[in-house]
Amino acid sequence: MLKATNISSVPQRSPFRYPGGKTWLIPQIRSWLNARGGHNVHLIEPFAGGGIVTLTAVAEGFIDAATMVELDANVAAVWRAILGGCGRALADQIKNFNFNKKNVVIILNAKPRNLREHAFQTILMNRVKRNGILASGAGLLKQGEAGYGLKSRWYPDTLANRILEIMKYRDIIIFKQGDGLRFLRDCINQRNSIFFIDPPYSQVGKRLYRLGDISQEELFETVSGLNGDFLMTCNKTKEVQKFVDKFRFQTKEIQMSGGLNKKKTEVLIGRDLTWIRPL
Numbered sequence: 462m463l464k465a466t467n468i469s470s471v472p473q474r475s476p477f478r479y480p481g482g483k484t485w486l487i488p489q490i491r492s493w494l495n496a497r498g499g500h501n502v503h504l505i506e507p508f509a510g511g512g513i514v515t516l517t518a519v520a521e522g523f524i525d526a527a528t529m530v531e532l533d534a535n536v537a538a539v540w541r542a543i544l545g546g547c548g549r550a551l552a553d554q555i556k557n558f559n560f561n562k563k564n565v566v567i568i569l570n571a572k573p574r575n576l577r578e579h580a581f582q583t584i585l586m587n588r589v590k591r592n593g594i595l596a597s598g599a600g601l602l603k604q605g606e607a608g609y610g611l612k613s614r615w616y617p618d619t620l621a622n623r624i625l626e627i628m629k630y631r632d633i634i635i636f637k638q639g640d641g642l643r644f645l646r647d648c649i650n651q652r653n654s655i656f657f658i659d660p661p662y663s664q665v666g667k668r669l670y671r672l673g674d675i676s677q678e679e680l681f682e683t684v685s686g687l688n689g690d691f692l693m694t695c696n697k698t699k700e701v702q703k704f705v706d707k708f709r710f711q712t713k714e715i716q717m718s719g720g721l722n723k724k725k726t727e728v729l730i731g732r733d734l735t736w737i738r739p740l
Contacts (some may be wrong), residue, residue: 463489463715463739476539476623477587478614479511483659483694485717489729489737490514490657491511494523496736497690503527503654505689507641507713510536514657517629520739528635530644535583537638538573542580544636548628552621554581560615565589565601588614589655642675645683656691658684677701681708691728705730713737 468484475482477657483490498504502524506515509529518524531537542551554577558564569586589601589611602611625636637644641660648654660675681704684691695701697714705712711734715727729737 463713463729463737472517472520474516474623474626475511475513476543476584476620476627477511477536479513479587481661482513484513486694487513487517489715490517491521491523491544492736492738493692494518497655498523500525501653502606503651505644505648505651505654505656506530506655507644507658508605508660508700509636509641510659512540514659515634516627516630519633520626524580526633526635528637530637530639530641530728532638532640533595534638535579535586537636538576539583540636541638541681542576543624543627544631544634545576547577547580548726550577551580551584552624555584555624556617556621558585558617560612562611565611571632584620585615588620644679645687646678648689649683649686650688652688654689654692656684656687656689656692658691660693660695677704681705684708690733691731695728695730697726697728699728701728 471484471487473484475484494504498518504515504518504524504527506512506527509515509531512529514593515527515529517529525587529540531540544550558581565585566711568582569579569589571582573582584649586595591600591602602613645656645658658680660680677700684693685708704710710730710732713729713734715729717725717727
């Protein structure tokens, strides 16, 4: 079994604290991109979430074109703002926000009037709710990191700088708000594309995400038809193994630390995983 890297050794490029984020997988992602990437290759991330794979791929020069797809309107608002026309204004709002519980509650309860306000509300929500969970029902941080409470995950200068850095890649990252599975179907015949596929996991999707329903059967059927290479991550379940066996995919188990330092096993899935090497 592979062991995941310590995320403190990986550049933090995403503005999100994302449940199920793949920062811990980045060393293996680099190996995959070394084997499959290139200047004539288009990376597609149909379930973008925090977007760390795309951000790493473009920032470290593995590819020069990428498409991110995200269905959740709140998460999409952040990417639309950063990769669209109001990233700098969003960064300024983050740096200038007078952070206290009263102001946080006001923002979270407000109805955004424009894209920038929607993006700011989402980032704030992501930073002050337990474990960054955006699904309804998640409460606000109480103790937080090192007892710093509600403000313990609010790093305005860091967040603003990440946003400004991502803006440098606006010409090579396309963002689309929509259904990732449907988008995959539209990409079936693309030969110069590679796909990093990190779908909402069936057992925890509804608890962690606002939109956590996806048919494993439809997903595997679609992925099996892709012309381009893919790397998919899933929970280790009997259902996943059933489809892996059906389509004769290769797998490699990898261990990561979940909440409360609990060890979890995830599965890397692809047609050819011979590029994987122990780190």
